[in-house]
Amino acid sequence: MKSEQIETMTGTFEAHAQHTESGIExxxxxxxxxxxxxxx
Numbered sequence: 001m002k003s004e005q006i007e008t009m010t011g012t013f014e015a016h017a018q019h020t021e022s023g024i025e026x027x028x029x030x031x032x033x034x035x036x037x038x039x040x
Contacts, residue, residue, distance in 0.1 A: 007009075012035060013027070013035060016031045016032075016035065
């Protein structure tokens with residue numbers, strides 16, 4: 001995989017990150033399924 005693709009994918013995943021009030025980062029499964037190409 002090219003470094004450009006990795007940087008793009010990393011940016012996309014980071015853009016979908018959620019944060020708790022205490023600053024803990026997490027992702028919702030519903031968001032990840034679409035980013036990974038799953039329809040269900």
